[in-house]
Amino acid sequence: MSNELPPKEKEKMKLPPEEEGNISEEKQKEILQKYDPESNTRDLSGIAKHLVFFGLLAFSLFQLYTAIDGQLTAYLQRSIHLGFALSLIFLLFPAIKRKGDRRKVPFYDYLLALLAVAVGAYWPIMYDDLVFRVGRVTEMDLIVGILAIVLTLEATRRAVGLPITIISSLFLAYAFWGPYFPGFLKHRGQDLDSTVQLMFYTTDGILGTPLAVSATFIFVYLLFGAFLVKTGVGEYFNDLSVSLAGHLIGGPAKVAIFSSALQGTISGSSVANVVTSGAYTIPMMKKLGYNKEFAGAVEATSSTGGQIMPPIMGAAAFLMVEFIGGISYWDIAKAAAIPALLYFSGVWIMTHFEAKRVGLRGLTKEELPDRKEVLKKIHLLLPIVIIIVFLMVGVPTMHAALYGILATILVSAINKETRLSFKDMIHALVDGARTALAVGAATAAAGIIVGVVVKTGLGLSLANGLISASGGSILLTLFFTMLAAIVLGMGSPTTANYVITSTIAAPAIITLLMLDEPAGAAVPMVIAISAHLFVFYFGIIADITPPVALAAFAASGISGGEPIRTGIIASKLAAAAFIIPYMFVLSPSLLMIDTTWLELIWVVATAFAGMIALGAGLIGFWYRKLTWIERILAVVTGLALVYPEGIYSYVGVVVFIVLWAIQWTARDKKAPKASEA
Structure with a gap:
């Protein structure tokens, strides 16, 4: 992580006037062309x-x-x-x-x-x-x-x-x-x-x-995103994020997290998300005192998580519906909701502790936008809410997107500044199609892979080979699958990555999870979704995993930081992302399928506590600076809390309370108050 910055260094980190605002459109385009094919x-x-x-x-x-x-x-x-x-x-x-x-x-x-x-x-x-x-x-x-x-x-x-x-x-x-x-x-x-x-x-x-x-669901949702962009919702996401999170400790970093989670609903690309929101948030973070690598890493990590954020996730989520069969897109979105919230909570916690450690403030009242003015455009979020409602009540996935486009046009007319003209709508149609080109090519190429796998029986052979290599251990199988997904995802789109790993590795996970089921039994939905979400998550995380971390490289193009170091810090910030998939495979309660509210509350609460302990241990600060022994203990406690087995969670809760009490009683009273998180 970044070293503490003395006041003089913070002063040096201030950007020249011409760089204090957003990155120019020319610079954004240059970065996109360099890192996003x-x-x-x-x-x-x-x-x-x-x-x-x-x-x-x-x-x-x-x-x-x-x-x-x-x-x-x-x-x-x-x-x-x-x-x-x-x-x-x-x-x-x-x-x-x-x-x-x-x-x-x-x-x-x-x-x-x-x-x-x-x-x-x-x-x-x-x-x-x-x-x-x-x-x-x-x-x-x-x-x-x-x-x-x-x-x-x-x-x-x-x-x-x-x-x-x-x-x-x-x-x-x-x-x-x-x-x-x-x-x-x-x-x-x-x-x-x-x-x-x-x-x-x-x-x-x-x-x-x-x-x-691609020829059905994905295209229509890309059109929906294009229409939303024309209303100015991208800029509104930034304004809303600053209004809600800018005043907190390390405000600009939390703005990046908040904004990128929202941007993920209209962008299916980690790199595009980085450039869109990062052009606004990275200069703001640098101006506040974050060093270049950490500022870029926060944006890269947050933007990458945008693809796993319901209700509109990456394109591979729509493929998942077809590959699993017998489920709706809402089943996928609902199952991904808590893991996505835990992911962003983990990044939020890490940046919060880093801001406290370095002593970074939030934005002042004068630096914040007028909240009343921001809320005047809250209607721009209505189309997203409408899509969620339609998906919840069982409206077909494609029809929900069509209603979302219609809602966007109608809602935009409420305010003169956001109103879509006929020309805007034509350009939205053109922009949506332009975005769909790469998806069409990627899915066609992925079809070549699927065809060969089906025709030659390679999928079954590799799945059996994977199980054999792991000795039948579910944890080793998950680990090997994680490595395969990350390697395949280095420079490849999530769509193609998911197609490969879902046809080769997901069957191995399903086979091991089905050992306790009767022979010939149908695969339960919870097992199918957890296995497919597992490979989906790690395919996305490849965008911030060195040495080929495209999202981190794009962020470093804006921040001016060193790309590999940016990727390493981004991977640390995304520590939760490397743990959460194991959690929902071993404890499907997180997916909100076949579980009780009591079980769900317990798993989420212990997982959240685990994120706090893990973040404190990795950053080295909680209420005060942690000793090395405390850091190790905090990391171990965090892992114990997020591991779904009961005995580990119970022990983790006890140790967590003890650690919290020690930190609270010996807290650095000069540090910003935790209540400002």
Whole structure:
């Protein structure tokens, strides 16, 4: 953690006047393009700009039409969605990430875009013929199928990044060269015809479940987020956060936590969340006295947690509904609620103790916005509340998003400053489609992985291998799964990460959790959700885990801090995130499934106390500076409290009370009061 800053050093940390406000839009764009492949687009002009604009608009209108009027058949809906996504990616995303003239589209990208349109149109044009001769691939089918695979991989490389492209390519290679692999990885192999048929002429490959979710739920929720952004809700989140938390000890850091949790409802990207809210909060933290690395780490950790914050979580949460089956999105959101609150509580506690240790104040009354003025725009949060209510009462997930878009338009009209004009709505449709491009490519590439796993039986083989390597220990299996999710998540989107780990590692967790169930019994919802949420969480945490910590690197681009150190501090701040998934697998009460209120209150209370002890131990300050023995004891106590076994929790509670009493009686009375947390 950061060292204590003497007054002179705090004075040195003050930013020059031109840096005291928000980071410029140019700087934000530069950081996004550097660390977020989804933002590295061309700045088109002329005909190309209009072509892309109307292409994106048509994409959104098609998706809205099918969402309102009813989806097309699976092959038609998904192939048209794929055609839109691929063709627009080739027009928007350059082949090589280098500075140059980004206002024009080279001729070869126009050619690739036309080929992508042809691939997307092949199923609608040839639908009857393809259905009639299902299982037989003609020469033209083979050519189009190969094009679909190659174009998907190249579009994914441009819009999402190289890691997921390499992984998808390796899975394809595994499909062909299965006979040459050793041991349980060996399979009979696939020829070109059967592989192409699997990948483009069934719903187990590129046109599989991941793309289906992108072509339905995810797209509509991205549109909802785009409409919310047009109302100015992003800036309002910052103002509301400052108004509510700015006056507290270390106020700007807590503003970052509060704001990023809210921003997560409209942003599916940790990096985008960092740049959006961090451009506002990081300079404020530095001005107050936080050092550069700690300021960046707070924002990175908070922004990463935005993807696990209900009601609208990362795109992979919508995939989870389809992969588990028999559940609604609300089941996922409800189950993730307490773990998400514990995550942000852990970050809040850590930053609070750090602020007390260093002696950082909150914002003064003069530095705070007028709370009455802020509350005048509270209506901007109504669309989110409306979506929550609709999901709670059982309204279909897609319809809830449509009602949310309509509510956003109506609610924005309450205040002249937030009112959406027709032009704003058109641009919201365009922006939503632009955001969906990378998701479409990532889910199509993920479909390649799923297709190979299903066809070769790799998922079952790897799950059995994982159980064997762990010796049947649930804790070791969870640990190995955590490592796999973090490694796969380094530079890969959460969506693709979740697809891989949910098809390979989640079955191993489920198998071990089902040992006490009768043979052949259906997997209980609580077991399925806990296993899938486990891999989902650690795929997200990869964004702040060095050495490839994209969210931490983006935050350091704003703070000017050292990226790796920022990532290390962010990982410390997110200590709760590395523990909570183990908690809800071993103690599903946290997921609010098949539990009583008494059990839930006990588990949450002990977990929260554990976060306090763990935070104090890691930071080295509670009511006063902790000795090394106290720090070790506090960390051990925190782990005991968050471990769900009864005896550990009871012992932890006793030690926690003793530690608290020692700290309280010997507190540093010059330090800011804990009541100001």
